[in-house]
């Protein structure tokens with residue numbers, strides 16, 4: 001098995017493509033030595049393109065109101081214990097200004113699907129950010145919207161959109177979401193975003209309930225064919241007030257292995273070492289960077305709301321001021337030989 005897996009890793013390194021069955025073998029057959037070889041190739045690849053730099057994105061969690069009821073998520077609408085909040089336009093702009101002075105040149109507005117954030121309101125916020133800081137990129141992560149809405153937000157100046165596909169396996173998708181949500185619509189949204197001209201990010205959780213090596217192989221094949229500019233992956237972590245409360249979390253090991261695979265599939269991709277990875281292991285984000293990731297998204301949300309944006313239990317960085325998180329990340333990266341840069345951090349083509 002080891003020999004077969006080693007061959008597949010070398011093939012992936014050269015051709016950036018495997019069949020779905022080969023991806024499945026790569027996952028099922030992995031062992032310590034294969035993992036180590038894969039990680040070294042992934043780091044070599046990322047260093048050839050991005051050297052030792054790490055891009056930072058200022059994450060602003062604008063609302064935890066959500067009309068959806070995804071089974072895994074702590075801010076799902078049926079979690080009545082969740083204390084709901086939304087930031088005012090002024091709160092958001094104040095976070096951006098603070099982030100700018102801390103060296104951020106990309107801001108990610110993330111939130112649940114909250115009807116309060118109409119196109120008009122969001123266009124106003126995007127306009128204000130772009131006119132105050134023309135050297136910055138704005139990324140949106142606000143779930144499924146209409147094509148017309150995506151277009152208006154793009155025309156207002158949004159540069160990028162993150163919409164995790166969650167799983168590329170329709171049967172698996174239906175086990176993670178209520179019947180009113182559709183796999184086809186999620187994929188349709190990603191196509192629209194691409195068509196409109198956004199830099200697009202997809203992504204999925206590692207170790208989510210009912211996930212198999214076959215569903216992960218579909219995720220990898222999807223990343224290969226869709227060729228996103230960004231891909232957010234992190235371990236699933238149970239939230240105590242969801243139907244998946246008793247499920248196991250995903251592992252650091254498999255998450256890092258998949259980060260390396262994705263780096264080899266698409267060498268120039270923007271790949272974050274996520275907060276979830278930092279939550280399942282105290283050095284998870286470092287391990288992610290050392291597996292081929294090149295982005296970190298420190299939290300810029302006001303301290304008063306940090307704990308409320310609780311997608312999963314024990315989320316890190318809920319008690320730290322933004323400036324503290326930035327310092328912490330810089331020190332963590334320096335300790336492993338990487339450098340955080342002040343840069344929009346666009347994908348290198």
Ligand code: 5AD
Pocket residue numbers: 072073074164166203204205234235236237238239276311312
């Ligand atoms: N564990 C890990 N990640 C989660 N997300 C939502 N709930 C969880 C959880 N319990 C991820 C989803 C979503 C992103 C914003 O956070 O992939 O797209």
Ligand code: FES
Pocket residue numbers: 298316317320324325326328329
């Ligand atoms: Fe937030 Fe370390 S990154 S405290």
